[in-house]
Amino acid sequence: MGLDTQSRPSESPFIERVWRSRSSGVDRMAAIATANWDLVFCERRGRVEVFVQGPEPAAGPAPVPDGTAFFGITFALGTVMPHLPPGRLVDRGVEIPGATRASFPLKGSRWHLPGYGNAEEFVRRLVREDVLVRDPVVASALRGEPPGVSERTVQRRFVAATGLTRGTVRQIGRARQAAALLRDGLPAHEVVHRLGYFDQPHLARSLARFVGRTATELGVREPAVPLSLLYKT
Template identity: 65%
Template sequence: MGLEVESRSSDSPYIERVWRSTSSGGLDRMTSVAITCGELVVWEHRGQVSVAVRGPETKASAAPVPEDATFFGITFSPGSWMPHLPFHRLVDRYADLPDATRRSFSLKGSTWRLPDYDNAEAFVRRLAREDVLDRDPVVAAVLRGESPGLSERTVQRRFVAATGLTRVAIRQIERARRAAVLIQEGTPIPDVIDRLGYFDQPHLARSLTRYIGRTATRLGDGDPVEPLSLLYKT
């Protein structure tokens, strides 16, 4: 009962994660945690198929979970974006894609076969080949700690263009997500604070509340009544 979630990593430079989930009775809503990447999301409920492109989310929020629905998503990697649907216009928002059926949907004026959990990479390769999806390598390089040889102003501009977020915002969200994963794994709070560079426990608490929607205690105990959206090690 509730929400069953499965996810996997990908060897595609355009994909951060591929996931799918199924809802059943006994669950009305979930907590959608902050995320720094855009996503393509497909869901079906009562025979109705919907497809949307979601932008980054800068804070945790409650999300309804319809009963007996299926969901599938491709989370794009940092720096991957759709120029005709720029993520800086979709921060904390989403864009519905038209003409969705169980077989296809419309994107940038063309009809596309609906992707699934097993062929996400082939689908994304076609997106890139047909210039629907682009990727800024500077963003990925900077997030890996590399120096791109560009001015700070240029780097910041490219971050906002590709992700809709500043570099500082991305680091804050990713740090909170890592903290949540560590706490769920049983890592002591002082170790989380020290490992991730928080000032103190109140600093960690504010970050978790804003980006994850949970206190450290609730993360450690779990919450089957209102589960979290996908969290994973980065």
Template identity: 65%
Template sequence: MGLEIENRPSELPYIERVWRSRSDDVGQMTSIATSHWELVFWEHHGQVRAAVLGPEPKACPAPVPKDATFFGVSFALGTSMPHVPINRLVGGNAEIPDVTRRSFWLKGSAWRLPDYDNAEAFVRRMVREGIVDCDPIVPAVLEGATPDVSERTLQRRFVAATGLTRGAIRQIHRARQAGVLIQEGAPAQDVVHRLGYFDQPHLARSLTRYIGRTATQLSAPDRTDALSLLYKTSSSVPA
């Protein structure tokens, strides 16, 4: 019952995560904050639809069609579709028209619908055809590099590539890490020290804003109150 979600990492640097899910007797979920944009396909009552979902700067309620199946590709930070400016998608989405069970149209070409197992081949084609691009400065900085550009230039490129500032990305990433740690049983005080929060009230405000849950709610999740994908990453909090 509820929202069943399966996900996996990818070896392709353009992809952050590949996921699929099924809704069962659930009409709404809490969509937690995310700094990544996604390409999502879903089928409901025999109709297939698709959309580009932008970054979510805070947790918010989201409708879920009952008895539907979903598949999505979450793209890595710095990756974008130049013909769809990401700053227009922050907190929103752009639906893709003319989707069938077999194909959909993207930038003037017909594409076969991807699935959970061939997402990498699909994204490689997007890269080859120039539909997806990546600003290399973003992943470099997130991995600790210090590029020879001004701070102003760096911030401008981050916003252009991700739709968010470095500070917003850092806060979202830290809150998601905190949520995972608390779900795994870590005491709130330990999470405060481990992730650099000022104190427990600071952690509580972060969880409420970005995850839409308190530490108590994360410790004892209610399956009837669905939460979007929250996964453990191997990366540290962005600099």
């Protein structure tokens, strides 16, 4: 019962994570804030739907259709589809109409539906066809390398490539790390020290805004309302 979810990292510089899940006996989940966007495929009662789900800068409830199989590609920060930039998708999803069980339309062409095991090949094709690009300035900044441009330009490129400011991206990433550590049993005071929060109230405010759970609630293994995908970066 609930959401049965699997996920894996990827060696592709364009992909943050590949995931799949199935819902059973659940109609909603607690969506954790995320700075990334996803391409999501849903199959329910023989019907396939495809969505581009944008970044979500705060935690909140999200509906989950029962008896649905999901497959998704979470894209690395700085990766964009220029015809659907993340800035237009913050806090919203856009359906790509015309999907069948075999293919779906995207930027004037039809594409075979990818799967959990061949997401990287699918993304390589998107890159070859210029459907997908990655901003090198954002990529360099995320790796901690000198981007070769001014900080003002970095900030502008971050907003263009993610729909969010660089500061918000950092806060979301730190809160997600904190939630993963707390879920694994690390005491709150250790999380404060490890991730550079001022104190435990600062951590609590961050969790409330970006995760929607307290440190105590994150320790509950089978919550009544499941969390969206949470992983260690």
